[in-house]
Amino acid sequence: NAGVTQTPKFQVLKTGQSMTLQCAQDMNHNSMYWYRQDPGMGLRLIYYSASEGTTDKGEVPNGYNVSRLNKREFSLRLESAAPSQTSVYFCASTPSRDRDNGYTFGSGTRLTVV
Amino acid sequence: AQSVAQPEDQVKVAEGNPLTVKCTYSVSGNPYLFWYVQYPNRGLQFLLKYITGDNLVKGSYGFEAEFNKSQTSFHLKKPSALVSDSALYFCAVRDGGSGTYKYIFGTGTRLKVLA
Numbered sequence: 001n002a003g004v005t006q007t008p009k010f011q012v013l014k015t016g017q018s019m020t021l022q023c024a025q026d027m028n029h030n031s032m033y034w035y036r037q038d039p040g041m042g043l044r045l046i047y048y049s050a051s052e053g054t055t056d057k058g059e060v061p062n063g064y065n066v067s068r069l070n071k072r073e074f075s076l077r078l079e080s081a082a083p084s085q086t087s088v089y090f091c092a093s094t095p096s097r098d099r100d101n102g103y104t105f106g107s108g109t110r111l112t113v114v
Numbered sequence: 115a116q117s118v119a120q121p122e123d124q125v126k127v128a129e130g131n132p133l134t135v136k137c138t139y140s141v142s143g144n145p146y147l148f149w150y151v152q153y154p155n156r157g158l159q160f161l162l163k164y165i166t167g168d169n170l171v172k173g174s175y176g177f178e179a180e181f182n183k184s185q186t187s188f189h190l191k192k193p194s195a196l197v198s199d200s201a202l203y204f205c206a207v208r209d210g211g212s213g214t215y216k217y218i219f220g221t222g223t224r225l226k227v228l229a
Contacts (some may be wrong), residue, residue, distance in 0.1 A: 004157075035219075040123075042204060042221040043158075058216060090157055100146050100165055100208075103217070105157035 002026055006091050006106035013081045013113045021076040021109050023091030030096040032074035033103065034058075034066060036087040043090065049074055051096075081113045116141040118207045120220035127195050128228050135190040135223045137205030147188040148206040148217070149179055158204060164188060175199070195227045 004025045013019055025032065030051045035043040035058075045058030047066040055066050063085060065077045074093075078085060088110050092103035117140045127133045139145055146165050150158040162173025169181045179190045190203060205220040 040221060042120075043219040045216055045218075048216065092158075100163065102148050102150075102160035102163055103158070105150075105159070107155075107157045 004091055004093055004104050004106035006089075006109050008109060009107065010110050011112070013078075013111065015082060015113060017081050018077065018079050019081065020078075021089055021091075021111075022073070023075060023106060024073045025091075025093040025104070026072065027093065027095075027104065028071070029093035029104070030071070031094045032068065033092045033094075034064075034074070034076045035090045035092065036060065037090060037108075038087050046076065046089075078111075081111075083113045085111065086113045087111060116207055116209050116218050118205050118218050118220045120203075120205055120223045122223050123221075124224045124226065126226045126228060129197050130194050133192050133195040133199070133225065133227070135203050135205075135225060137188045137190065137220060138186050139188060139205070139207040140186060141207060141209040143209045145181075145186075145188075146208045147179075147181065149173065149177070149188075149190050150204045150206065150219075151175075152202040152204065152222075154201075161190070161203075195225075197227045197229050200225055200227045 007022045033048040034046040044060045049055045049068040052071045067075050088108050091106040119138045148163045149161040152158045164171050164181045172178045202222050204222050206217045208217045
């Protein structure tokens with residue numbers, strides 16, 4: 001089915017470990033985003049990629065890095081995980097900046113850092 | 115800076131009654147406004163949007179929203195609630211004139227429809 005695919009769905013890390021969250025979309029969308037969702041805080045933008053080859057910081061980028069590997073894939077890396085990064089992470093995509101059709105979201109990655 | 119507020123953490127309504135989920139926003143330019151719904155353990159799903167045009171917009175599952183520029187509001191409504199509408203609802207905004215790709219989301223409102 002067309003859409004945004006995130007892997008893994010669940011992950012438990014120890015403090016200081018690293019990991020990469022994967023995201024891929026098959027809708028030929030230009031723009032991709034990483035959000036985190038925390039209770040009472042809604043969704044906060046971590047990083048985004050307006051188009052292939054570009055990435056920019058969002059509202060809460062500290063502790064994260066991203067790679068726009070190609071048009072389809074946008075990965076989020078935690079170099080040294082901290083308990084404060086326990087959250088649900090969502091990847092999303094949109095066609096382009098001029099077509100505001102809203103985001104298509106993946107189903108999320110639930111990350112726990114102990 | 116752009117911002118969006120959802121003043122109610124939770125809304126409860128009886129099945130068959132009308133429902134309203136409130137959203138107010140602040141942007142310096144033209145607002146692009148969205149509503150999303152999130153069911154348990156799922157990603158957010160697009161419901162409807164306002165970019166320009168008619169202030170009353172209709173979306174999926176019988177939902178509609180009214181853009182009110184003077185009150186800077188974009189409340190989500192449905193004439194007759196269903197138990198299956200119970201979910202978490204998010205309002206989002208971006209400044210259409212700024213060129214930014216960034217959307218700001220509200221903190222979410224949990225809708226509970228009682229049978």
